[in-house]
Amino acid sequence: xxxxxxxxxxxxxxxxxxxxxxxxxxxxxxxxxxxxxxxxxxxxxxxxxxxxxxxxxxxxxxxxxxxxxxxxxxxxxxxxxxxxxxxxxxxxxxxxxxxxxxxxxxxxxxxxxxxxxxxxxxxxxxxxxxxxxxxxxxxxxxxxxxxxxxxxxxxxxxxxxxxxxxxxxxxxxxxxxxxxxxxxxxxxxxxxxxxxxxxxxxxxxxxxxxxxxxxxxxxxxxxxxxxxxxxxxxxxxxxxxxxxxxxxxxxxx
Amino acid sequence: xxxxxxxxxxxxxxxxxxxxxxxxxxxxxxxxxxxxxxxxxxxxxxxxxxxxxxxxxxxxxxxxxxxxxxxxxxxxxxxxxxxxxxxxxxxxxxxxxxxxxxxxxxxxxxxxxxxxxxxxxxxxxxxxxxxxxxxxxxxxxxxxxxxxxxxxxxxxxxxxxxxxxxxxxxxxxxxxxxxxxxxxxxxxxxxxxxxxxxxxxxxxxxxxxxxxxxxxxxxxxxxxxxxxxxxxxxxxxxxxxxxxxxxxxxxxx
Numbered sequence: 001x002x003x004x005x006x007x008x009x010x011x012x013x014x015x016x017x018x019x020x021x022x023x024x025x026x027x028x029x030x031x032x033x034x035x036x037x038x039x040x041x042x043x044x045x046x047x048x049x050x051x052x053x054x055x056x057x058x059x060x061x062x063x064x065x066x067x068x069x070x071x072x073x074x075x076x077x078x079x080x081x082x083x084x085x086x087x088x089x090x091x092x093x094x095x096x097x098x099x100x101x102x103x104x105x106x107x108x109x110x111x112x113x114x115x116x117x118x119x120x121x122x123x124x125x126x127x128x129x130x131x132x133x134x135x136x137x138x139x140x141x142x143x144x145x146x147x148x149x150x151x152x153x154x155x156x157x158x159x160x161x162x163x164x165x166x167x168x169x170x171x172x173x174x175x176x177x178x179x180x181x182x183x184x185x186x187x188x189x190x191x192x193x194x195x196x197x198x199x200x201x202x203x204x205x206x207x208x209x210x211x212x213x214x215x216x217x218x219x220x221x222x223x224x225x226x227x228x229x230x231x232x233x234x235x236x237x238x239x240x241x242x243x244x245x246x247x248x249x250x251x252x253x
Numbered sequence: 254x255x256x257x258x259x260x261x262x263x264x265x266x267x268x269x270x271x272x273x274x275x276x277x278x279x280x281x282x283x284x285x286x287x288x289x290x291x292x293x294x295x296x297x298x299x300x301x302x303x304x305x306x307x308x309x310x311x312x313x314x315x316x317x318x319x320x321x322x323x324x325x326x327x328x329x330x331x332x333x334x335x336x337x338x339x340x341x342x343x344x345x346x347x348x349x350x351x352x353x354x355x356x357x358x359x360x361x362x363x364x365x366x367x368x369x370x371x372x373x374x375x376x377x378x379x380x381x382x383x384x385x386x387x388x389x390x391x392x393x394x395x396x397x398x399x400x401x402x403x404x405x406x407x408x409x410x411x412x413x414x415x416x417x418x419x420x421x422x423x424x425x426x427x428x429x430x431x432x433x434x435x436x437x438x439x440x441x442x443x444x445x446x447x448x449x450x451x452x453x454x455x456x457x458x459x460x461x462x463x464x465x466x467x468x469x470x471x472x473x474x475x476x477x478x479x480x481x482x483x484x485x486x487x488x489x490x491x492x493x494x495x496x497x498x499x500x501x502x503x504x505x506x
Contacts, residue, residue: 012445012455014456015444015445015455015456054456057442057456058442058456061440061441061442061456061458062440062441062442063439063440079439081437182488182489182490183488183489183490184334184486184487184488184489185438185460185486185487185488185489186316186332186460186482186485186486186487187314187315187316187440187458187460187482187483188314188315189310189311189314189315191268192265192268202265202268203267203268203307203310203311203314205314205440205458207438207439207440210486229439229440230440232439233437233438233439233463234437234438234439235435235436235437235438236435236436236437236438236489237435237436
């Protein structure tokens with residue numbers, strides 16, 4: 001290889017600091033360790049507090065640092081790959097479902113969900129809350145919206161609420177035959193309720209996975225799943241179950 | 254449906270404000286319109302500036318608002334669904350490739366990429382910069398890392414740099430037969446270079462899609478693609494090309 005070119009793009013000051021800090025995290029700190037306070041860090045690297053804060057924010061977005069309520073800023077463990085393919089977002093209630101039902105209410109869904117379900121705005125639908133736990137850690141909270149038309153024979157008498165109600169709704173949903181599903185991932189902010197469940201601050205950035213389940217030629221249910229963006233990377237194995245390499249050794253100190 | 258339960262979870266003040274603001278955006282503002290300044294907004298809704306700012310930040314994370322340098326805070330258009338399946342992240346350089354090569358350098362990749370490529374840390378690899386444009390808008394910037402071992406017959410003589418060099422590298426890469434690929438999505442922050450290309454501020458939240466391309470029983474190339482998180486939702490069609498519904502009418506005013 002004959003050509004060697006150095007990258008010539010100028011980078012802002014905090015960006016250089018971020019790189020230096022990132023290297024310091026690798027070499028001097030271990031996972032879970034609390035960082036020195038901002039004043040000490042700014043002094044050590046000879047930068048203004050504002051510059052330091054920008055760099056810390058970047059490292060938090062990239063999953064290298066965690067800000068934890070009452071603890072301070074700590075070195076984050078490497079992100080965990082969480083598979084979000086069809087095998088993990090199965091037809092709700094089917095065998096092998098990774099999600100635990102917690103509750104079920106009847107509520108008006110957000111307008112965006114009503115549009116997908118093609119229900120009238122303001123119409124109530126069954127709303128099942130579920131959670132997904134990986135390695136003992138809650139990684140995602142889900143709201144599953146099911147219009148009454150998808151569970152026509154549901155009885156209101158047995159199990160009027162709670163997890164038992166959720167299971168009854170899913171059992172009815174299983175009577176439909178799943179024809180297909182699709183999925184979208186986007187950035188969102190943690191709702192207060194989800195934040196609590198995921199042990200995050202309300203409004204923290206999250207990855208929102210919206211899954212449409214098709215049955216009887218229409219959208220029979222919509223899942224809006226909120227994954228922790230700080231600790232998770234979502235993996236999609238197009239090539240038949242090949243797993244993304246997590247590089248756990250990369251950030252070991 | 255006999256049961257009707259109101260959601261009983263207490264929500265913080267800014268969260269309620271966010272909902273109210275979101276409704277105001279729907280009914281009173283049109284896409285691209287500049288919001289009144291913070292003082293006026295805080296006065297109108299009878300909240301403290303800090304509360305208002307929190308609500309605005311949430312709405313920005315959720316893609317409802319955009320903060321633009323020198324413009325202010327504007328009402329964002331609905332997010333656009335950008336497909337990121339195997340059809341869009343094809344074997345680089347293959348027919349139908351959605352990515353435009355812009356440049357090619359030889360550089361040391363980040364440690365995380367070196368780990369995936371199983372190259373020695375500090376070893377240089379071909380680094381092709383490409384961009385993806387949808388509806389005339391740049392939606393993603395990519396760095397494609399290709400170790401010398403994946404393009405052994407590449408000549409350094411013709412096209413030593415630039416887009417021509419990038420095309421020469423991809424042409425060589427095409428000699429390998431693609432055996433499979435997988436993909437991961439995670440939250441990141443825009444590098445200065447990518448931010449410029451995507452018309453964002455450096456450090457803005459982005460969705461980072463890492464694709465591993467397998468050939469000859471190993472990882473032959475790694476793509477790290479940075480998608481705008483404010484304007485894009487990434488779609489994965491598991492069910493044979495069913496498209497996510499974008500609800501463009503939802504936020505029309």
